[in-house]
Amino acid sequence: MSDFQHPEYQACIEACYACAAACDNCSTACLQEDNVKMxxxxxxxxxxxxxxxxxxxxxMARGSEFAAQVCRLCAAVCTACADECGKHQMDHCQACAQACRRCADACLAMDSAA
Amino acid sequence: MSDFQHPEYQACIEACYACAAACDNCSTACLQEDNVKMxxxxxxxxxxxxxxxxxxxxxMARGSEFAAQVCRLCAAVCTACADECGKHQMDHCQACAQACRRCADACLAMDSAA
Amino acid sequence: MSDFQHPEYQACIEACYACAAACDNCSTACLQEDNVKMxxxxxxxxxxxxxxxxxxxxxMARGSEFAAQVCRLCAAVCTACADECGKHQMDHCQACAQACRRCADACLAMDSAA
Amino acid sequence: MSDFQHPEYQACIEACYACAAACDNCSTACLQEDNVKMxxxxxxxxxxxxxxxxxxxxxMARGSEFAAQVCRLCAAVCTACADECGKHQMDHCQACAQACRRCADACLAMDSAA
Known part of the structure; x- marks a missing residue:
């Protein structure tokens, strides 16, 4: 991605997409748990x-003028999701919590640098 | 991502997100070209x-029952985008064309395996 | 929306967004049911x-060259969702099934006209 | 939509989707203008x-606990888009500016009520 307009966003973009995949996976894995209500x-x-x-x-990839503000809100949602997923012992929840924390950190760093 | 419900989708998910980032980057890089109309x-x-x-x-990450059909359509759009971007010599277009072709291949393979 | 590039898409765009809202509403209303597993x-x-x-x-609103193909796939997903939601007697499911059928019809008509 | 979990969000949801359609329409109408660079x-x-x-x-339709925060950010982006579109005399830009202002107002009202 060396020809990206904003190579400094690359790590955060990757953390966001890894987090999205972990959340998507967790959402439907949760639907198959015995105690879905929980x-x-x-x-x-x-x-x-x-x-x-x-x-x-x-x-970020479009170099939007709102990228930092969106990342700030993204960090808040990631933190809430990590806290909730972290309460459950299933692998998909623990993996999701970890991806959410990494993404929150990357988004906060991106927002601070902006 | 070893605890993913569908580890066999992992490579295609990554190709899709890499393609999305390349397309997003290309879209706004194109807007800054001298000849935007082209x-x-x-x-x-x-x-x-x-x-x-x-x-x-x-x-794919949610294990949707429509994942294969969405990937088939995604491959068609990626191919059209690769063909158009491939006509332009700017780095962002060439990088985008390459990401689109990789994604089209991954989506077609995913659809065939489904 | 008289100054839209494609005024002929307007009804289908509205059916799609009404369906999205009904599906979103249904998804989290389902999560609050006693028998979530069902x-x-x-x-x-x-x-x-x-x-x-x-x-x-x-x-459709962007006048995409893939609008008809996306609508065709959308109609298939809407039909599957309507069939599933239609099995459940809760108001949110019945309302969702109805919105999905309207959207499927609008998307098929749009695809035929394209 | 009387069986919606949050009927109080209905007007704001409709303003958001009307704004999305106006922005999508404007984006590709702009690409067909003679002076795209502008x-x-x-x-x-x-x-x-x-x-x-x-x-x-x-x-909003899912009753997300982050709905108010997302609406607050949405109002900021709508206002910026309205200001920019409002500078251009083409019908698609003027219609977009108007839809953006209505959506910003609805999102701010939603955020205040939350």
Missing amino acids: MARCIALDMDCAALCRMAAAC | MARCIALDMDCAALCRMAAAC | MARCIALDMDCAALCRMAAAC | MARCIALDMDCAALCRMAAAC
């Missing part, structure tokens, strides 16, 4: 987080 | 392709 | 359908 | 605004 907030936050990560990545 | 179809296809790649990646 | 496929299809409806509407 | 920022903001409006509408 996972309801996890599923809802997975949907929010995946959507926001995709939008943040798109804004 | 880039109009490229920009329009970049928008279509980025959106479809993001949706294909999301469908 | 609603798992409904929730998964709601996510697919909302995403595809939003993309179809965007492609 | 429209570059308009096109870029149209892309941001359409994406954010779609996400705000989805968050």
